[in-house]
Amino acid sequence: MRQETTILAFDTTGRGFTDVTRAVARWLDDTGIAEGLLTLLCRHTSASLVIQENAAPEVRTDLAAWLDRIAPEDHRYAHDDEGPDDMPAHLKATLTGVNVQVPVIGGRLSLGTWQAIYLAEHRRMPHRRQIAAHLIGA
Amino acid sequence: MRQETTILAFDTTGRGFTDVTRAVARWLDDTGIAEGLLTLLCRHTSASLVIQENAAPEVRTDLAAWLDRIAPEDHRYAHDDEGPDDMPAHLKATLTGVNVQVPVIGGRLSLGTWQAIYLAEHRRMPHRRQIAAHLIGA
């Protein structure tokens, strides 16, 4: 049994979803671990991780629009010094969460056929985001 | 230290919560691991995993009704080709999440007295759902 850790970095293009599955799978391949557990942590409070549908892009469109309705910008927040999109971004990150775990079985991430791992950027502006990654197994 | 992985399958009866705690605990017993970490991943994008109250069934009734209010069917979604319950199901799965982790202490899942692990089906129709499971420990 052995483990690997790393920090993966991604440039987002502002509000939206970046598919990080391939980058994560590449790192998994590099470690040579065939059976084990992958854990990711998004190291930010206004970006998060979501496992969702990888086929129809409209699902992400609807998801982003729904998050906008649930955590709207046009509300008087106490925390408003970083712009109107900041506090909603914290709320969206809290709702979606910053962790993801995927068992590794037979040398592959055990994601379902229609699942991908997305880094969700909730700020309007592009950001460089870090994901701490841990892999344990054999 | 050793690890085990498996795919558990459950038949849901349509929208609602299936208690999978016993099936998971049975698998844990079979492995003989007494101290460790259990990780589950629901391999779907319109079903999810929830740790919630195992006593009063009204809690699940209220939870389902709340999810219906928060992610209503009577909204114009861009992704609508799989029926009116599909996009709300994706939203509910995103809100509740597809992962669960439970430390194993003294041969048992360290869940609280009132906690159970539920597979949450968010589609109207029954589905066969898969949960990828990983256990590491000694």
Next chain:
Amino acid sequence: MRQETTILAFDTTGRGFTDVTRAVARWLDDTGIAEGLLTLLCRHTSASLVIQENAAPEVRTDLAAWLDRIAPEDHRYAHDDEGPDDMPAHLKATLTGVNVQVPVIGGRLSLGTWQAIYLAEHRRMPHRRQIAAHLIGA
């Protein structure tokens, strides 16, 4: 490779957020594990775990107010025998989740600069809450 488990207990002061990062980091230090994975499980159904901003306290104020709007007390819930704040507390715990994982890298929790781990109490009254903790690594 080795592992440690424990149950951490915290007294909350009623609805709000208790920063547990320091207590968790202290336990990590005690174990001497420098590279690995930390997993936490809140053993309750009306309290939860949240990784969010540790700087501006207004973020927590806004987060609590948002949870109140999203899961309001002034609604007719089927489950109402434990007071008007109980069912909303279950909903808030479901939305925020009861798990947290943090890779341990170079002897430290790999949290981002602005991240802290909060135990979120969703009931009005103070409670003693337990967190099951698991650490694996070397």
